[in-house]
Amino acid sequence: MWPAKPLLFELNKFFLIHRETGLLLNTVSADLNTNADADLISAMLTAINDFVSDSFAKSKEKGEQHLDVVKTDDFTLLLKPGPKAVLVAAVSGTMPQKVADQLQLSMEEIHRLYGKELTDFKGDAEPLANSEQQLRDCLISELKAEANPRKKRPWMAWFVVVGIAAFLVYLAVIRWQAHQLLQQVSVLNQQPGIVVTSLGLINFSEVELKILRDPSAVELASWLKERDIPSDKLQVIERAYVSLDTELLKIKVNAVLSVYPTVTVEWPHDRPVFSGEFTNVDKLRLQAELHNIAGLGFKNIWLDGVKLAGKDANTADDPAVIRAILDLNIAKLDRMSVEFEQGSSELSEETISLLIDLKEQFNNLIGIAEQQELSLGLIIMGASDPTGSVAFNKALSQRRADAVQNKLQELGIDKNRLNAIGLGVIDLKTSGDGARKVLFNVVYFDSK
Numbered sequence: 001m002w003p004a005k006p007l008l009f010e011l012n013k014f015f016l017i018h019r020e021t022g023l024l025l026n027t028v029s030a031d032l033n034t035n036a037d038a039d040l041i042s043a044m045l046t047a048i049n050d051f052v053s054d055s056f057a058k059s060k061e062k063g064e065q066h067l068d069v070v071k072t073d074d075f076t077l078l079l080k081p082g083p084k085a086v087l088v089a090a091v092s093g094t095m096p097q098k099v100a101d102q103l104q105l106s107m108e109e110i111h112r113l114y115g116k117e118l119t120d121f122k123g124d125a126e127p128l129a130n131s132e133q134q135l136r137d138c139l140i141s142e143l144k145a146e147a148n149p150r151k152k153r154p155w156m157a158w159f160v161v162v163g164i165a166a167f168l169v170y171l172a173v174i175r176w177q178a179h180q181l182l183q184q185v186s187v188l189n190q191q192p193g194i195v196v197t198s199l200g201l202i203n204f205s206e207v208e209l210k211i212l213r214d215p216s217a218v219e220l221a222s223w224l225k226e227r228d229i230p231s232d233k234l235q236v237i238e239r240a241y242v243s244l245d246t247e248l249l250k251i252k253v254n255a256v257l258s259v260y261p262t263v264t265v266e267w268p269h270d271r272p273v274f275s276g277e278f279t280n281v282d283k284l285r286l287q288a289e290l291h292n293i294a295g296l297g298f299k300n301i302w303l304d305g306v307k308l309a310g311k312d313a314n315t316a317d318d319p320a321v322i323r324a325i326l327d328l329n330i331a332k333l334d335r336m337s338v339e340f341e342q343g344s345s346e347l348s349e350e351t352i353s354l355l356i357d358l359k360e361q362f363n364n365l366i367g368i369a370e371q372q373e374l375s376l377g378l379i380i381m382g383a384s385d386p387t388g389s390v391a392f393n394k395a396l397s398q399r400r401a402d403a404v405q406n407k408l409q410e411l412g413i414d415k416n417r418l419n420a421i422g423l424g425v426i427d428l429k430t431s432g433d434g435a436r437k438v439l440f441n442v443v444y445f446d447s448k
Helices: 036-056 097-120 126-136 154-192 221-225 246-259 280-291 317-335 349-371 390-411
Strands: 006-020 024-029 069-071 077-080 085-093 142-143 192-200 206-213 234-241 263-266 272-279 306-308 336-338 374-384 416-424 435-444
Touching: 006 126, 006 280, 024 126, 024 206, 069 306, 077 097, 077 336, 085 097, 097 126, 154 192, 154 206, 221 234, 246 263, 246 280, 272 280, 280 336, 317 349, 317 435, 336 349, 349 374, 374 390, 390 416, 390 435
Parallel strands: 206 234, 272 306, 374 416
Antiparallel strands: 006 024, 006 085, 006 142, 069 077, 077 085, 192 206, 263 272, 336 435, 374 435
């Protein structure tokens, strides 16, 4: 018998793989024997194709791309993607263009004949068993002009392919773990007092988390520990803010009431209702502390349901104690300020909200001061940054002070207690944009 002539090229193995699941639908071989490792090889090639498509081949100018050819010294792996399936061929020798053309035609024919079966595929490849004929149409070979003594076995090439696949599988596992961490952390936004502003993957295997957290909200480290969420791959950027979440307001109110054991609170319709008993001084202290809870919108009448103990029931009704409370709350008002945009004297919504709170606190202090026979006044000081001329900045600072004075008078503070002054430029190295503001100073006089 004459020895077989060597081939110029040979397409000796062919796989039809479901694109969505990566499962093998059918396979043919030039020697008519099915490769026992066909499922493993198809899964490997699908992993390579998916990884390259997902991680390296997307751009703004082009659509999704796929790995078409993997070349070694001995053979070529050719991948032809279709809408529902992928054809993978092992080509030995020098591959001509007609191989790619034949694969394209076979892919179109399979989708035309088995489009419904591919769409409805749920794991059972039996409906696609008859696609073997289309696959065999791709088994092309061509003799070499001159035979070589021996054909080299492609063991080294397969070793390289398996090594690449193992590496890509490792990277895929790392990426999957990062996605798992991303999903676990995504529910953090449901916590009262925490706002997730940014959450995404960085550096391929790490998650970056940016949050706003109210000081009364749960600590992030504690939250992660409770849920056994690893933090070594989590980069956290945390900024403080004041939350208006009702559940967090309840926590803050309960924290204030912890030093007033005789006072309780209930929350019908998410509004606090206080009851119990306290002394006059305790009432003043509690009012001041509740006023300082941002977002609560505390009103003094909310404490009308709490009984006031007799004056002799608590030595804390001493005038010296009341004076100390007055001085403490005056100091809080003196630290308040409101900001303005550059060159503007318009009051923002945020500024108006702050002035409403200031009005409540100031009017509350008037009652305390009257017990000490003192008369309170509020000096409103407008300021400007160095931008612009001296005359312009002086006038601007006065307009800012007048705007605040008018709003406080409109909110209910007696105009005789208010005095607006324009300071002009505050040019301090540490002031920066903070020079564009209005400051406050509480003054008091003996009213005897």
